[in-house]
Amino acid sequence: MPQETMTPRERWLAVLNRRQPDRVPMDYWATPETDAKLMRHLGCDDVRAMLRKLHVDYVVTVAPRYVGPPVPRNMNVFGVLFKPVDYGAGVYDEVVSHPLAEFRTVDEIKRRYLWPEPDWWDYSDIAAQVEGQGDYPIQGGGSEPFLIYAELRGQEQAYMDLVLNPEMVHYCLDKLFELAYQNTLRIFEQIPGQVTLSYVAEDMGGQEDLLFAPAHIHEFLIPRMKRMIDLVHEARAFVFHHSDGAIRRIIPDMIEAGIDILNPIQWRTKGMDRAALKRDVGDRVVFHGGMDNQYALPFGTVAEVRQEVRDNLRILGEGGGYILAPCHNIQSNTPLENIVALYETGYAEGWT
Numbered sequence: 001m002p003q004e005t006m007t008p009r010e011r012w013l014a015v016l017n018r019r020q021p022d023r024v025p026m027d028y029w030a031t032p033e034t035d036a037k038l039m040r041h042l043g044c045d046d047v048r049a050m051l052r053k054l055h056v057d058y059v060v061t062v063a064p065r066y067v068g069p070p071v072p073r074n075m076n077v078f079g080v081l082f083k084p085v086d087y088g089a090g091v092y093d094e095v096v097s098h099p100l101a102e103f104r105t106v107d108e109i110k111r112r113y114l115w116p117e118p119d120w121w122d123y124s125d126i127a128a129q130v131e132g133q134g135d136y137p138i139q140g141g142g143s144e145p146f147l148i149y150a151e152l153r154g155q156e157q158a159y160m161d162l163v164l165n166p167e168m169v170h171y172c173l174d175k176l177f178e179l180a181y182q183n184t185l186r187i188f189e190q191i192p193g194q195v196t197l198s199y200v201a202e203d204m205g206g207q208e209d210l211l212f213a214p215a216h217i218h219e220f221l222i223p224r225m226k227r228m229i230d231l232v233h234e235a236r237a238f239v240f241h242h243s244d245g246a247i248r249r250i251i252p253d254m255i256e257a258g259i260d261i262l263n264p265i266q267w268r269t270k271g272m273d274r275a276a277l278k279r280d281v282g283d284r285v286v287f288h289g290g291m292d293n294q295y296a297l298p299f300g301t302v303a304e305v306r307q308e309v310r311d312n313l314r315i316l317g318e319g320g321g322y323i324l325a326p327c328h329n330i331q332s333n334t335p336l337e338n339i340v341a342l343y344e345t346g347y348a349e350g351w352t
Helices: 008-016 032-042 047-053 106-112 145-153 155-164 166-190 214-234 248-257 274-281 302-315 336-349
Strands: 060-062 082-086 091-095 138-143 197-200 238-242 261-263 286-291 322-326
Touching: 008 322, 032 047, 032 336, 106 166, 138 166, 138 214, 145 155, 145 166, 145 214, 155 166, 166 214, 197 214, 214 238, 214 248, 248 261, 248 274, 274 286, 274 302, 286 302, 302 322, 302 336, 322 336
Parallel strands: 060 138, 138 197, 197 238, 238 261, 261 286, 286 322
Antiparallel strands: 082 091
């Protein structure tokens, strides 16, 4: 087995700067229930020990501390109420109320809804959060405002608003993006030059195609995302763009807007063929993900998981520009042997 010559941070930066790393970096996303089961399986006392055992090049995330008005239990700072829903192998918090659902005009929202302010968070301990973390990439700030808008209005109404109430969408997204912008800016100011990547996301794809008309993406999302992207680049950090599903039609536009990393590469959805993506845009964006959560990890055999790792390394990793990771959070119904096989194979065969 070759010997490692890079830290996880150096390994990520090599890929992001189109240099050759000692091996392909590996990332890990999973539910808390999966973490607990995998820690027991591997005999580890905490998540970090588990990730080191799997040779994962994990990312350290920093965030400010909330000091604003008290928030009731099971509610977020936007006033969205959640209910824990047990799905048999774990729990997800599902939205059960939409604070802006009944509003009909922007004026109503202005009069009756209180938007969170950046001063509701304390950024003073951000520097302490990165102490001793010099070997790891740092993630800080970012945005995913349409997701919040859909929680505020309700999923169906939020998409209808794009056509029926565009002025409301513009007003609310301006508020949400500005909060995200100020949050990100203040994080950067606390640790200048230390953030490696910032999460500029929006789920734009379903299983078959985009969830939005491209014209709506260009009207409502890309101009605002571009402002976030420019902020990240001004801080000498990289833009990590997450968008689930079949998003092939909008990828060139997102690259043009300035994204650096594309996640999660759900290659079993329509139009997301790995070889075609690598051929068409692989010289302009780094791929992150590629390990299928819909079939391979939860339902495939160990042999199938190992083969998928090899295929990803061969296709997405050809010539560099790839970080091996699951397409989304690994769910708790995933066989532990499959998770171990993912990282064992990536470590054994990802050397460059």
